[in-house]
Amino acid sequence: MESDCRIPMACFRPRVLALHALFWGLVSLRVFGAALLSEEKTTASKTMVVPCWQVEEFVVTAECSQCNAFLSKSWSACGHTGYVERVNCTKSNKDEYKSCRSTVMEEQLFWKFEAAMLSLTVVLALVVVARQRSLDRLASEKVRRQIESI
DSSP states (O other), rough: OOOSSOOGGGGGSHHHHHHHHHHHHHHHHHHHHHHHHHHHHHHHHHHHHHHHHHHHEEEEEEEEEEEOHHHHHHHHHHHHEEEEEEEEEEOOEEEEEEEEHHHHHHHHHHHHHHHHHHHHHHHHHHHHHHHHHHHHHHHHHHHHHHHHHH
């Protein structure tokens, strides 16, 4: 008599189970160990150089502006968003540059998202209409065949 079980019974032997546990234990140790090591490296590098605007009060001296091609490659602050603002830290009186999000950039991203969603809505509505017509055609064909067979 056949069983509905899709897993062969040989997989439940203690030796096989032990080998599976060992394999998956090593895989998870490798994955989580790599994640922990990379986390330790990033925290160690972050503690060395911390911008003053992260640890003390600051005042924005120059509004958010777009970086040019040279600045985006040379300043790390420009690399994140492509926009930067100049800040003055009040305690240490340092001028530094901080990455920022431009309202113009945010508005453009919003309208691109809206256009993509509208396009997707139209395409999927057309797919639904075509599918409904196809199903209606199949149903009427089935009814026609049933009536002809009487």
